[in-house]
Amino acid sequence: METRGGGERGRTRKCRASGGARALRRPRPRSRPKVAVVAAVVAAAAMEATAPKRKEPRKPLRIKVISMGNAEVGKSCIIKRYCEKRFVPKYLATIGIDYGVTKVQIRDREIKVNIFDMAGHPFFYEVRNEFYKDTQGVILVYDVGQKESFDALDSWLAEMKQELGPHGNMDNVVFVVCANKIDCTKHRSVDESEGRLWAESRGFLYFETSAQTGEGINEMFQTFYSAIIDLCDNGGKRPPSSVGVSFTKEQADAIRRIRNSKDSWDMLGVKPGATRDEVNKAYRKLAVLLHPDKCVAPGSEDAFKAVVNARTALLKNIK
Ligand SMILES: Nc1nc2c(ncn2[C@@H]2O[C@H](COP(=O)(O)OP(=O)(O)O)[C@@H](O)[C@H]2O)c(=O)[nH]1
Numbered sequence: 425m426e427t428r429g430g431g432e433r434g435r436t437r438k439c440r441a442s443g444g445a446r447a448l449r450r451p452r453p454r455s456r457p458k459v460a461v462v463a464a465v466v467a468a469a470a471m472e473a474t475a476p477k478r479k480e481p482r483k484p485l486r487i488k489v490i491s492m493g494n495a496e497v498g499k500s501c502i503i504k505r506y507c508e509k510r511f512v513p514k515y516l517a518t519i520g521i522d523y524g525v526t527k528v529q530i531r532d533r534e535i536k537v538n539i540f541d542m543a544g545h546p547f548f549y550e551v552r553n554e555f556y557k558d559t560q561g562v563i564l565v566y567d568v569g570q571k572e573s574f575d576a577l578d579s580w581l582a583e584m585k586q587e588l589g590p591h592g593n594m595d596n597v598v599f600v601v602c603a604n605k606i607d608c609t610k611h612r613s614v615d616e617s618e619g620r621l622w623a624e625s626r627g628f629l630y631f632e633t634s635a636q637t638g639e640g641i642n643e644m645f646q647t648f649y650s651a652i653i654d655l656c657d658n659g660g661k662r663p664p665s666s667v668g669v670s671f672t673k674e675q676a677d678a679i680r681r682i683r684n685s686k687d688s689w690d691m692l693g694v695k696p697g698a699t700r701d702e703v704n705k706a707y708r709k710l711a712v713l714l715h716p717d718k719c720v721a722p723g724s725e726d727a728f729k730a731v732v733n734a735r736t737a738l739l740k741n742i743k
């Protein structure tokens with residue numbers, strides 16, 4: 425896509441250059457001094473600079489975006505909310521794939537988005553698998569009140585990876601994770617830091633959304649499309665700055681492990697019955713890794729507090 429855009433700009437420039445050259449063209453001896461040619465070119469450039477600039481519309485950038493995530497998490501409603509500015513509560517379950525084209529203006533660029541809204545039900549795998557390739561952006565959705573839809577995100581990535589095959593490159597796709605249905609606060613079972621950690625540790629964008637109230641939807645799409653434009657302008661590769669991971673995998677893994685640990689021993693990563701020294705050693709290692717002054721990973725503060733409490737609890741009972 426960038427090649428096409430770049431080519432377009434290239435052609436435009438070439439056109440102007442030959443126009444200028446035509447205006448200057450006149451018979452001249454071969455031996456004309458180089459300096460005169462340079463002067464003529466400079467004069468032409470100056471004329472071009474003072475002439476009112478022709479605004480040549482750039483061709484809209486064409487992109488392909490797909491939605492992924494379990495059935496019923498709100499993929500279709502998120503897309504509808506953005507495209508039609510309304511919530512359709514009784515939206516029909518997607519059968520296979522819904523397809524739509526929409527034009528949007530992001531910064532100074534017009535982009536033509538081809539959206540393939542995929543059905544999340546396993547039954548539609550055979551229909552979905554055709555649509556993974558040549559995608560610039562993925563909207564990955566889960567329902568914050570349904571833990572299994574969050575746990576399923578890894579299998580969605582795995583399905584895409586498998587369909588793209590060994591030569592497919594997931595690194596050059598912009599992923600945005602939507603933690604959807606945040607209006608249902610009573611039933612929330614995946615908190616923000618957990619979702620954000622999962623997304624950001626993979627270099628994905630993360631947004632809390634509600635297709636019902638509209639919260640987060642516009643910001644999500646604006647940032648998502650903007651990141652896709654940056655990707656296209658960067659020759660189809662995700663620019664390094666967009667990854668923006670400011671914490672290590674070790675920190676992310678430790679937070680996840682602490683969050684899922686079943687007791688204080690497990691939390692510190694020591695065997696039940698470990699000595700004071702072993703507990704202190706394990707504690708120090710985690711405290712250095714997750715200290716709020718050093719670690720900005722989502723959830724690090726809670727993980728740090730949990731580790732402090734686990735150590736206190738264990739030391740109380742060890743002689
Ligand atoms: N409360 C609430 N319900 C939502 C939200 N988004 C979608 N829904 C509901 O969730 C159900 C499934 O939505 P749909 O968009 O069809 O899910 P999909 O299968 O992922 O495409 C529908 O009954 C919607 O009304 C939301 O943000 N908040």
Ligand SMILES: [Mg+2]
Pocket residue numbers: 499500501516517518541542543544
């Ligand atoms: Mg749907």
